[in-house]
Amino acid sequence: MQSLHTGQVTIVGTGLLGGSVGLALRAQGFTGTIVGVGRREQTLEAAKQCGCIDRGTTTLAEGVADADLVILATPVSVILSALAEIAPVLSPEAVVTDVGSTKQSIVARAEAELQHPSRFVGSHPMAGGAQTGPEAGDADLFTGKPVIVTPTDRTDADALEQVEGLWSDLGMRLSRMTPEAHDVAVARISHMPHAAALMLVNLAKAADLEVASTGFENMTHAALGDPNMWADIFLDNAEAVTQVLSEWRELWDGFEQIVRERDRAGMLKLLQNTQQTRHNWQQQRRPNSGA
Amino acid sequence: MQSLHTGQVTIVGTGLLGGSVGLALRAQGFTGTIVGVGRREQTLEAAKQCGCIDRGTTTLAEGVADADLVILATPVSVILSALAEIAPVLSPEAVVTDVGSTKQSIVARAEAELQHPSRFVGSHPMAGGAQTGPEAGDADLFTGKPVIVTPTDRTDADALEQVEGLWSDLGMRLSRMTPEAHDVAVARISHMPHAAALMLVNLAKAADLEVASTGFENMTHAALGDPNMWADIFLDNAEAVTQVLSEWRELWDGFEQIVRERDRAGMLKLLQNTQQTRHNWQQQRRPNSGA
Numbered sequence: 001m002q003s004l005h006t007g008q009v010t011i012v013g014t015g016l017l018g019g020s021v022g023l024a025l026r027a028q029g030f031t032g033t034i035v036g037v038g039r040r041e042q043t044l045e046a047a048k049q050c051g052c053i054d055r056g057t058t059t060l061a062e063g064v065a066d067a068d069l070v071i072l073a074t075p076v077s078v079i080l081s082a083l084a085e086i087a088p089v090l091s092p093e094a095v096v097t098d099v100g101s102t103k104q105s106i107v108a109r110a111e112a113e114l115q116h117p118s119r120f121v122g123s124h125p126m127a128g129g130a131q132t133g134p135e136a137g138d139a140d141l142f143t144g145k146p147v148i149v150t151p152t153d154r155t156d157a158d159a160l161e162q163v164e165g166l167w168s169d170l171g172m173r174l175s176r177m178t179p180e181a182h183d184v185a186v187a188r189i190s191h192m193p194h195a196a197a198l199m200l201v202n203l204a205k206a207a208d209l210e211v212a213s214t215g216f217e218n219m220t221h222a223a224l225g226d227p228n229m230w231a232d233i234f235l236d237n238a239e240a241v242t243q244v245l246s247e248w249r250e251l252w253d254g255f256e257q258i259v260r261e262r263d264r265a266g267m268l269k270l271l272q273n274t275q276q277t278r279h280n281w282q283q284q285r286r287p288n289s290g291a
Numbered sequence: 292m293q294s295l296h297t298g299q300v301t302i303v304g305t306g307l308l309g310g311s312v313g314l315a316l317r318a319q320g321f322t323g324t325i326v327g328v329g330r331r332e333q334t335l336e337a338a339k340q341c342g343c344i345d346r347g348t349t350t351l352a353e354g355v356a357d358a359d360l361v362i363l364a365t366p367v368s369v370i371l372s373a374l375a376e377i378a379p380v381l382s383p384e385a386v387v388t389d390v391g392s393t394k395q396s397i398v399a400r401a402e403a404e405l406q407h408p409s410r411f412v413g414s415h416p417m418a419g420g421a422q423t424g425p426e427a428g429d430a431d432l433f434t435g436k437p438v439i440v441t442p443t444d445r446t447d448a449d450a451l452e453q454v455e456g457l458w459s460d461l462g463m464r465l466s467r468m469t470p471e472a473h474d475v476a477v478a479r480i481s482h483m484p485h486a487a488a489l490m491l492v493n494l495a496k497a498a499d500l501e502v503a504s505t506g507f508e509n510m511t512h513a514a515l516g517d518p519n520m521w522a523d524i525f526l527d528n529a530e531a532v533t534q535v536l537s538e539w540r541e542l543w544d545g546f547e548q549i550v551r552e553r554d555r556a557g558m559l560k561l562l563q564n565t566q567q568t569r570h571n572w573q574q575q576r577r578p579n580s581g582a
Contacts, residue, residue, distance in 0.1 A: 196491060214417075214436075224573075238551070
């Protein structure tokens, strides 16, 4: 794996994810320059204070002009619009990646807009948290977490190696998928869980909320997430989400039938199989965890 | 509120909830005797070692015969069958309550089976945890949590006072509901969240699980819960769960329409309103919490 040790990395968007990439790069021994691009001087200053970036700029073109690697770490809609803006100023050899939660639209836009589409490699590090801003940045945010990389037929092998090397250096577990497969997978494991949290909040009437407790709290915590970021995700991934909503409906139909028929054997089988699947997943993910 | 300070309390089922009731009673200055009833000597011995109970018995009739207050803290199906067993041996003044997650069937069975139905008061303390067994017992398990008490027209005022006094002494926030209203409320705030965790595990294909991360982990943790206990709950509460499943379906229809129509304004409004509701709930519940 070809890792980046020197040169200039430009991180566009120095929030929790972007800031953590900067911290983690430095912690892994990167000795080049880390440039941050942001909308607000204040955030850039905070990112500098935290050691996430060496210097910041509010001018996107200036920030990426001399970059060897550009990491787009803004909400999806801003990644989409940034691609056209950076295209004219990127150096021909610069590798571009992103951390967006959807991939089809971003990869398609990158390949359409960039002058050297073979240098773009879509990424989705499956890391994050409830907190926001570079102050919440954490060099260990990525350790042991999965990252999905979505090269296409047009992607240069060395660009792919460099992006996989980046995430690998940060301790992530690499998976490769097509952008299409990625979008369906995350609709199932990330977007539907988020939507379920939203719907559970809306299911509860005011009187129910009075007596809601820890179970409700845990299952709806995600509903506190940023509305703009999630509007971007659901709408940008509307096609895959719609497909997965049909699968979701079928599962609920099966559950409802078991409940209606008071089918104790069927209910026990469902509960036991589900517990087993969830348990196996946890063991695979964190072999030493008790849960 | 009339509190219990002396006499005999019998806790049937000395798992996490029953054990914690014992610990909390003692911590609140109860000076009488706490008797535990269990199926296994081993669990009773553990409950005694933890200070959850003073003595244990595997014979239900013997355990409740001299009780002033009986607390049924087993899974729902065992509560239902225990009622007929304790009926002939209870003293006429003994107050009986339970901690079951459903109330219509339990209250109906209690009023049908007990010789003094006016002494029964259904309860549902909304407290619990991932752990099980008396060793996980915690005197603070109930502090600040809601408890729903479900008296009927037949309930004696002093029995109600004693049961409300018990939970109040343990630091719980009291709500009164009819058994019917209780079952619909918990279907919305507890049973559907649990079902959602199950369905999310089943929605994920094996390849998706490879890249699932923290969001999936948090939203599916409940699926590790005890299959027998949850089969009891879903089937005992089948009527309310079925009703709430229609409400649930309508919410998803609305969500799907917004996604299909790429309705950004509608999506933002949904996300913002939901965030606000969830935020207000959290503030009300834990005024000093940051989340």
